Amino acid sequence: MIFLIAASVLLYILFYTTISNGIVLSPEFGTFYMLMSAPQTYFALILFTFMFVLVDTGTQYLNIYINKWYLTHKEKHIKVQAKKNKASKSTIKRKVARAPNRGFAFSQEAGNDRLVTDSLTDRLLKGVMNAIETQTMIDLNTVTNDM
Secondary structure, eight states, X not given: OHHHHHHHXXXXXXXXXXXXXXXXXXXXXXXXXXXXXOHHHHHHHHHHHHHHHHHHHHHHHHHHHHHHHHHHHHHXXXXXXXXXXXXXXXXXXXXXXXXXXXXXXXXXXXXXXXXTTSOHHHHHHHHHHHHHHHHHOOOHHHHHHHO
16 A cells, blocks of 8 residues: 555656656646755645644644543533532422332232242243143143152
């Protein structure tokens, strides 16, 4: 890739020099030679190169500074808002008493739902047994108890 870029630049310089110096009738006659022999060209090239680097670095530092400033003010705003909410008398505050979780469904009554503590394998085993019983019409509880 770098070779192609360098070759492209070198071919441009070669063709521009050929057209500039080789064809006397060309309006670019001697322009390339004048540009490359003048020290102002190199000063301008150095100036633009370093200005690009300075501007690029400056914008990166500015971006970091703006992000820091934004996060600082956002945290400050959140703290101030929390302080205002805490001190506000107009805000309706609800006290919720937590009931002990006994592992049952939402009604908190035993037997309305499976226990949360049931293992997954027990549930799968019961499901498979029910599926087999419905397909074969055999009560597997009596079969396993007889053996």
